[in-house]
Amino acid sequence: MTMRSALKKNTVVFLPALAGLAMMGLVGCSASGSAGAQEAEGGYPSKPVTFVVPFAAGGPSTVTALAFASCLEAGLGQTFVVENQPGGSGGLAMQDVSSAKPDGYTLTLGTNGPLVMNPMINELNYSIKDFTSVGVMAQMPTVLVVGEDSPYESADDFFAAADKNPGKLSVAVPGATTSAAIELQRLYEEYxxxxxxxxxxxxxxxxxxxxxxxxxxxxxxxxQDVQSRIDKGSFVPLAVSSPERADWYPDVPTLAELGFTELVNAVSVFGVMGPKGMPDPIVSTLESELKTCSEDATVIDQIGEMFVPAEFSGAAALDEVFADMQRLYEPILGQE
Amino acid sequence: MDAFNNLGLGFSVAFEPMNLLFVFVGVVIGTAIGVLPGLGPTATIALLLPITYTMDATSAVIMLAGIYYGSMYGGTITSVLLRIPGEAASVVTTFDGYQMTKQGRAGPALGISAIGSFIGGTVAIIGLTFLAPLLAQVAVAVGPASYVAIMVLGLFLVTSLGTGSTMKSLCMAAIGLLLSTVGQDPITGTARFTFGIPSLLGGFDFVAIAMGLFGVGQLLHSLERTEKAQAITTKIKNIWPSRKDFRDSSGAIARGSLLGFVIGVLPGGGGVISSLASYALEKRRAKDPSRFGKGAIEGVAGPETANNASSTSAFIPLLILGIPSNVVLAMLYGALLLQGITPGPSLIEDRPDIFWGVIASMYIGNVMLVILNIPLIGIFIQMLRVRTGILATFALMVVMVGVYSINNNPFDMWVVLIFGVFGWIMIKTGFDPGPLVLAFILGPILERSFRQSMLISDGSFGIFVTDPISATIFGALAVSLTYSFISRRRRVKAAQTLSRVSVDAK
Structure with a gap:
């Protein structure tokens, strides 16, 4: 807490003095002010680390990255600069990171769309094999929701109506290259x-x-936005996409329970990744710090308690998550 | 009245010394980045985001909001002085603003913009205070089909406001639409016209294209002329708008405030559409529309007012519904999330201090901006006395830095330079980049909404009739097209009879 108030003072003193370009300096200033004394083994990190977010600033990805960056910063004693590089559904950022030096100073937020699906749909110079996994920051299931005045009161109602009127019910998804879109395609192809x-x-x-x-x-x-609407009643959740029911929606069935046993993959995973060939000591330094941060109360509070997995998944587990996804989606997306 | 009580609470929050300081800091930073071409509120707020969560939530939002509407004031300056629009909504300001500068009337142009912006901003805040919940419903009612209609209307306005021939405007708008298709297909996610260049996957960035065509093109053009010719064209006649200027633009400011306020609530194209609509309205109402594009002060006052009003009313969907309507507001949303606050319908009950504090701070911020900006006009127009060679070099440098800062991608810098050369060729050949740039902004929204509509309706065009907003707009467009077609034919016929009569008389 003392650190936070010191930071606050810093910001107050500096802000009035700056304009335009000078702000770059300020970010550096107040950030290094929070640096703990603790140096990591092997001298890593000895300079600021760039953490690339493959989407425009403001979304859940940025919030997650910023929350973890400030915690990693405190733990490892170096600035973690969060840099948003939107464009091409995350493809641009991934391409850049995959070709960066694997020295641990360029990291990125790896997630389903940019990392796994985008290279299958478009000709890009990278694939999942060009990255080193570090660990999971957060994961969010996909929820099927309707409005409060909807005629469909339960998932059964909804799917029965969809079955009766094929191709009539419209369901918005967060983009074409997302797990959500592909799960709906599988709903058609397999069920x-x-x-x-x-x-x-x-x-x-x-x-x-x-x-x-x-x-x-x-x-x-x-x-958080979806949850606050569900709390207020303007959204009604019908089903969740995760393999098991979500603790925070205990009454909402999973798609698997509803008979779509294979549809358990629309879970957005936000992992920390680096370019292929990152040295093991660096990966394990980051991995253990990431674990500490995933238990940090401030981080959990900022991202949302339910989205930071209670049990931390490290490099090996993250590798497996994305490899599974790759195996699953290849036959579906490969045809196009 | 309830709203007054709440506003009282808001002002008690906004007048806390720390919050006053942050309003000031916000509007100063906003003005500064607005003046520097290319550097926009998006990149600035993204940079400041990590700092904000060490601040008090209310102060953070007050400051970030200040940066946003402050940059709207600042953005006008380079559009008027150098023909470099800093953001989409200022494109329209370049039409008459830069012409006024060429006539030595940069001062009045900037003065009327500052006053119009203040009035537009204030009207919108008053609207936000009393009408917000009502208007929030409008934002939700506008679905894909309505967007198609609004964008088509926008394109009609774009092609009608060119200064040159309609044919040339149409050509430019068509090129703009084509350029907007580069990148990923909005529905399937596959690459289009990227020629295997990874950077093109994200499409062209609007700022890069606008800066290139307008800014760099103009800089190249001005470097062609001799120093002597420069000195004459940039002679400054007066700094303050004359009484006639005020009379000419008062109507435009009043109409711009209302238009901007209402249109600003729409997510997406709100800002541009509002300044476009205001310009088109003023041109249509004018006794002599041919003055437009040649330095008509209403052509600056209206759009600038509308632009500021719309950037304020854009807060309505964010604060009332928790729906950010553009990238900048999405970052404000993110800043609140980092504080553990989820903006949404419950914000007004759960955290009235934030809701009303931010609104009250906007009243204060607008007053600060007008006090800050008016004395600065005298200083800014001195910029025109700087030798073109030096000014152009410096402006180019700032443009390059600014463009890089948007996506952290060096590719955008090449885009600016290449489009700069195109812009210069266009000036030489009498093509106006305005329709191109505006169509480029409207194109993607049009395409996405159209394809979403077609998906929802299963390929039936009926959706445009059953959607009330779209039916109204398309209906009005059809009527006005038919009317103008008939009246033109009548005029041609009349002219023919007239000439026949005069021939007979011989």
Whole structure:
């Protein structure tokens, strides 16, 4: 807490003096002010670390990255600069990071779309094999929600209606290259239930389209905004996409329980990744610090208690998550 | 009244010394980055985001909001002086603003913009105070089909406001639409027209194209002329708008405030559409529309007012519904999330201090901005006395830094330079980059909404009739097109009869 108040003072003193470009310096200043004395083994990190987020600033990915960056910063004694590099559904950032030096000074937030699906759909110079996994920061299931006035009161109602009127119910998804979109495609291919997936950009646009009654349902990445709407009753959750029920929606069935046993993959995983060939000592330094941070109360509070897995998954586990995803989606996306 | 009580609470929060300081810091930073071409609120707020969560939540949002609307004031300056629009909404300001500068009337142009911005901003905050919950419903009612109609209307406005021939404007708008298709397909995610260049996967960045076509093109053009010719064109006649200027623009400011306030609530294209609509409205109402594009002060006052009003009313969906309507507001949203606050319908009850504090701070911020900006006008126009060679070099440098800062991608710097050369060629050949840039902004929204509509309706065009907003707009467009077609034919016929009569008379 003393550290935070010191920081606050710093910011207050510096802010009035700056304008325009001078702000770059300030970020450095107040950030290094928080640096703990603790130096990691082998001298890593001995200079600021760039943490690339493959999306525009402001979304859940940035919030997660910033929360962890400030914790890693305190633990490892070096600045972690969060840099947003949007464009090409995350493809640009991934391409850059995959070709960076694997020295631990360029890291990125690896997640389903940019890392696994985008290179399958588009010709990109990278694939999942060009990265080194470090560990999981957060994971969010996808929820099927309808509006409060919806005629569908349960998942059974919804899927029965979809079965009766194939290709009539519209469901907004967060984009074409997302797990959510592909799970709906699998719903059709493997279970013969056809709904129209309407790709939108981000949770904000999806929320608008459901509140305005422009689509019948959302298959949306669970996040604080979705939860607050569910709490207030304007969204009604019908089903979750995770393998098991979510603790925070104990009454909401999983898709698997509803008979779609294979549809358990629309879970967004936010992992820390680096370029291929990062030395083991660096990976394990980062991995153990990441574990500490995933138990940090401030971090958990900022990201949301339910999204930081209680049991930390390290490098090996993360590797497996993305490899599984790759195996699963290759036959579906490879055909295009 | 309830709103007054709440506003009282808001002002008690906003007048806390620390919050006053942060409003000031916000608007100063906002003005500064607005003046520096290319550096926009997006990159700035992204940089400051890590700092904000060490601050008090209310102060953080007050400061970030100040940066946002402060940059709207600042963005005008380079559009008027150098023909470099800093953000989408200022593109329209370059049409008449830069012409005024060429006529030595940069001072009045900037003065009327500052006053218009203040009035537009203040009207919008008053609206935000009393009408916010009502208008928030509008934002949700606008679905994909309505967007298609709004964007089509926008394109009509774009092609009608060019200064040159309609044919040339149409050509430019078509090129703008084509350029906007580069990148990933919005529905399937596959690459289009990227020619295997990874950086093109993200499409062209709007700022890079606008800076290139307008800014760099103009800089190249001005370097062609001799120093002597420069000195004459940049002679400054007066700094303050005359009484006639005020009379000419008062109507434009009033209409701009209302238009901007209402249109700003729409997510996505709100800002541009509002300044476009205001410009088109003023041109249509004018007794002599041919003055537009040649330095008409209403053409600066209206759009600038609308632009500021819309950037304020854009807060309505964020604060009332928890739906950020553009990238900058999405970052404000992120800043609140980092504080453990989820903006949404419950914000107004759970944290009235934040909700009303931010609104009250906007009243204060707007007053600060107008006090800050008016004395600065005299200083800014001195910039025109700097030798072109030096000014152009410096401006180019700032543009390059600014463009890089948007996506942290060096590719965008090449885009600026290449489009700069195109811009210079366009000036030489009498093509106006305005329609191109504006169509480039509207194109992606049009495409995405159209394809979403087609998905939802299963390929039936009926959706445009059943959606009330879209039906109204398309209906109005059809009526006005038919009307103008008929009246033109009548005029041609009349002219023919007239000439026949005069021939007979011989």
């Amino acid at each position: 013969d239930i056809e709904v129209i997936a309407v790709p939108a950009v981000g949770n904000a646009e999806m929320t608008t389209s459901l509140l305005g009654g422009h689509v019948d349902a959302l298959f949306i990445t669970d996040h």
